[in-house]
Structures are given as C-alpha cells and as structure tokens.
Amino acid sequence: MTAMRTLLLQLPLSLPGPQAVYGQAWAEPTAPERLSVRHAPLALLPTVGAQTPVVAIVPAAALSWHRVSLPAGLGRSGSRLQAALVGLLEDRLLQDPAQLHLALPTHWTSGEPTWVVACDKAWLQAHLQTLDEAGLPVQRIVPELAPPLQGQSWHALGDDASGWLWCCSAEHGVTGCPVAALGHWPEAWLDSAASVQAEPALAAWVQTRLQASAELVDPDSHWHQALASDWNLAQFELQSRRRAPGWRRLR
Secondary structure, X not given: OOOOOEEEEEOOOOOOOOOOEEEEEEEEOOEOOXXXXXXXXXXXXXXXXXXXXXXXXXXXXXXXXEEEEOOOOOOOOOHHHHHHHHHHHOOOOOOOHHHEEEEOOOOOOOOOXXXXXXXXXXXXXXXXXXXXXXXXXXXXXXXXXXXXXXXXXXXXXXXXXXXXXXXXXXXOEEEEEEHHHHHHOOHHHHHOOOEEEEOHHHHHHHHHHOOOEEEEOOOOOHHHHHHHOOOOOOOOHHHHHHHOHHHHHXX
C-alpha cells in the first residue's frame, strides 16, 4: 500500500473563532522533513479525503511538563491511571486538575520517572471539535517540543518581536521564554545555551544576545521532529472520543 501524505495543523493559542489562525503543512512520505508551512484561518484550510491522516501540533507555550513515578498495577490506560496522575500532580498544578488534559509518553515503566504533559482541556477539545466539524478529524496529537531521552537542546523559534527561546531537557522538561522578555530571566538559565538551533530571523540574535553558536535551521523544521516523535496526546477522554460513532462517521 502506498504511504499517504499527512496534514499537520498547529493549533492557535486562542480559542476557535474567525480570528484563529492555524499553521498548516503537508508531510510527504518520501521527504517528511521538507515542510512548507503556511498559516490560515479555518475556512481556508485544505480539504482532506477520508483516509488522509491529520495530526494536530500543540504549541509548546500551551503545555506544561511534570516528572512523576507511577506505581505498579495501574494498566496502560483507563480511569485508575488517570486518577493516579491527578493525585500525583494536584499539588504541583496551577489549575484544577479537572480542567487539564494529561498525557503520558507511549513507553513508560512503573516505578521509574516519566514525563506527564498537561494542557487546558476545554481549549484542546474546542479545537478538536471545530476541526471535526470542518471535515478535518484529528487522528493524532503531538507536542510541538518534548523532552529528549537524555541531554538537552536549545531552540530559537520565530523572530525577535514574537519569537521564543526554548530549552528541551531530559532533566527539566521543556521550558521557554519570549525573546522580548529574556532580560528578566536569570543568566544561569542561559549559560548552558552553548549551541542553539535558530530559525533565520533569530540567528544573529542568538549570537549577539546569548553569545552562543547558532545552528541555522529552516522555519518550523522542528515540526518534523514533532511528527517523528512517539508522543500522542489522544489519551483518556480523547482516546474514547476517537472510538465514538460520531468520530468514525467523520473519518
């Protein structure tokens, strides 16, 4: 069977509406790393066939990362696992856990530290429902950036007006700061940024402001890394939703 190209859609940080703009790109099976990203409101997004995979990318700024160790005997999914996550995180979260969607990596082991990612549940469900109604049902949900298995990497994304500097760390998760606000961050946080993957508009800024080596990357090239990761945030309620008759009918 011939592999199909995948439609990538980056969700806007705002709720769905006429002013909400989605990032979009086609990942071709023969060259998935070559992405031509465009931005458009919902009405101008491409149409897809029933078999076309659609992957939603959750912006890094919409996510928080937390390190936990899960006890044995919970299973790989279900209400017991979800309740255990809420119990472990409720003292660390700024929001009511009931308002958050939580997800685990595909491969996690009981008793060993693992990352849990959290985002606003109502926001995520609103976008998924809107895309469903537009004929763009999402089969997979991935984080824009995720912690690596070891070490750390730095990413300067966007431009000097609205861009962000991100650190993806196996020890600290994913942390970031708007480029325009970096003057308020401790220098110690920046000292380890010896080399930064920088999009063209921020390459000179990385070299002058951070005194770091800038590895030039194409705009939004990290989308390919997000697609290639083994993350899928369609878990718990969202996994059940995918199995519902309405979801299958839309597909």
